[in-house]
Amino acid sequence: xxxxxxxxxxxxxxxxxxxxxxxxxxxxxxxxxxxxxxxxxxxxxxxxxxxxxxxxxxxxxxxxxxxxxxxxxxxxxxxxxxxxxxxxxxxxxxxxxxxxxxxxxxxxxxxxxxxxxxxxxxxxxxxxxxxxxxxxxxxxxxxxxxxxxxxxxxxxxxxxxxxxxxxxxxxxxxxxxxxxxxxxxxxxxxxxxxxxxxxxxxxxxxxxxxxxxxxxxxxxxxxxxxxxxxxxxxxxxxxxxxxxxxxxxxxxxxxxxxxxxxxxxxxxxxxxxxxxxxxxxxxxxxxxxxxxxxxxxxxxxxxxxxxxxxxxxxxxxxxxxxxxxxxxxxxxxxxxxxxxxxxxxxxxxxxxxxxxxxxxxxxxxxxxxxxxxxxxxxxxxxxxxxxxxxxxxxxxxxxxxxxxxxxxxxxxxxxxxxxxxxxxxxxxxxxxxxxxxxxxxxxxxxxxxxxxxxxxxxx
Numbered sequence: 001x002x003x004x005x006x007x008x009x010x011x012x013x014x015x016x017x018x019x020x021x022x023x024x025x026x027x028x029x030x031x032x033x034x035x036x037x038x039x040x041x042x043x044x045x046x047x048x049x050x051x052x053x054x055x056x057x058x059x060x061x062x063x064x065x066x067x068x069x070x071x072x073x074x075x076x077x078x079x080x081x082x083x084x085x086x087x088x089x090x091x092x093x094x095x096x097x098x099x100x101x102x103x104x105x106x107x108x109x110x111x112x113x114x115x116x117x118x119x120x121x122x123x124x125x126x127x128x129x130x131x132x133x134x135x136x137x138x139x140x141x142x143x144x145x146x147x148x149x150x151x152x153x154x155x156x157x158x159x160x161x162x163x164x165x166x167x168x169x170x171x172x173x174x175x176x177x178x179x180x181x182x183x184x185x186x187x188x189x190x191x192x193x194x195x196x197x198x199x200x201x202x203x204x205x206x207x208x209x210x211x212x213x214x215x216x217x218x219x220x221x222x223x224x225x226x227x228x229x230x231x232x233x234x235x236x237x238x239x240x241x242x243x244x245x246x247x248x249x250x251x252x253x254x255x256x257x258x259x260x261x262x263x264x265x266x267x268x269x270x271x272x273x274x275x276x277x278x279x280x281x282x283x284x285x286x287x288x289x290x291x292x293x294x295x296x297x298x299x300x301x302x303x304x305x306x307x308x309x310x311x312x313x314x315x316x317x318x319x320x321x322x323x324x325x326x327x328x329x330x331x332x333x334x335x336x337x338x339x340x341x342x343x344x345x346x347x348x349x350x351x352x353x354x355x356x357x358x359x360x361x362x363x364x365x366x367x368x369x370x371x372x373x374x375x376x377x378x379x380x381x382x383x384x385x386x387x388x389x390x391x392x393x394x395x396x397x398x399x400x401x402x403x404x405x406x407x408x409x410x411x412x413x414x415x416x417x418x419x420x421x422x423x424x425x426x427x428x429x430x431x432x433x434x435x436x437x438x439x440x441x442x443x444x445x446x447x448x449x450x451x452x453x454x455x456x457x458x459x
Contacts, residue, residue: 013167032128037156038293039133042208051100064105073111077118096125107132117147158206158323160363162444182427194441205325220335227329249285258331261351268319296320301369320355353396360443377404395421409433
């Protein structure tokens, strides 16, 4: 029995996380799965698609939409009783191994969070997924924690560029580029449609409802209406879930992010949020946005050593938005500006490119940091890969000359480096670092190049 399967299923938007859900389904030591992600990034859609394709029945519990269902968890933590009552309410027999149970917005029912421990210990054969858009916020607010060691975890991000291309019916282009050789220039037959799709992605972004609207209408006004509704929902969350004293601060920071991205070095400066306000007064509000998944925070690493997290400066960082389409709408950049690449858009185009790459790295499971030495030298991103550190330079145009990148390679001798730009594909040496220059539209496939073993000692 399937309920609430939303219209996105009809569009056929496949998500890469489906492979990870299947791996979880088949685990011998499977635990209840916690699926996190920013509000409206498609968590309900992907779980319902997963249920429809791989289970005989499905029970969907939304604690936000139906608050009375929390009463089922009030009495005790007997998982057999809980399942019996859920099955009775939904008129569905819940059969472990055949039924998927989805507890959505679980942060609204603290006792359901506690119950996960007992589902893990007493009924591991049941496929149970829980999710919550503002789970990080709710847990901190209610001083709750998930049972340690009793859940598996996955995070869903807005649709990546790769997923956007496939949703637009051009999965054939993804196959073309899956193992594209660096010694063959990419012809216009392939580069032109990929460039166009990347511009569309800058305009639309990866929020599933916006992508669905674009596919069905190709009307920018319709897409922007969806984006503005999502942004308004986020603003409503500030008032609903944040401490009253923090709401104005959260709004100030939220409004300042597009402005701060336009600055020369993109560093987030608290004093630029609101005149007279200091970091100590605003840090909790910034963390609220991070806990909600609305922002991406990349920290400075002056000494790039393993693990990068151990050498990060948490007081010096950049802030990006979790979705490039929402950034465009919040920044007031018109679709026409993206299409025509106006000369007046040159500086902000760089911020867009960086935000895009930050999101792509996260979707690939890479935790991005950035490197800076003094006031001049900076590499946009660095991340860990198989015990190595990979530097990433991002250029919005086709100029890939980067003095800072060369300085980094000379000083730290990374085995592999990446330059993402509008330039055609190439491979060269930067000092002793094998460096791949790849088009921005191939950011989804960067792992192919950093893992490519062609006899030159690459990863």
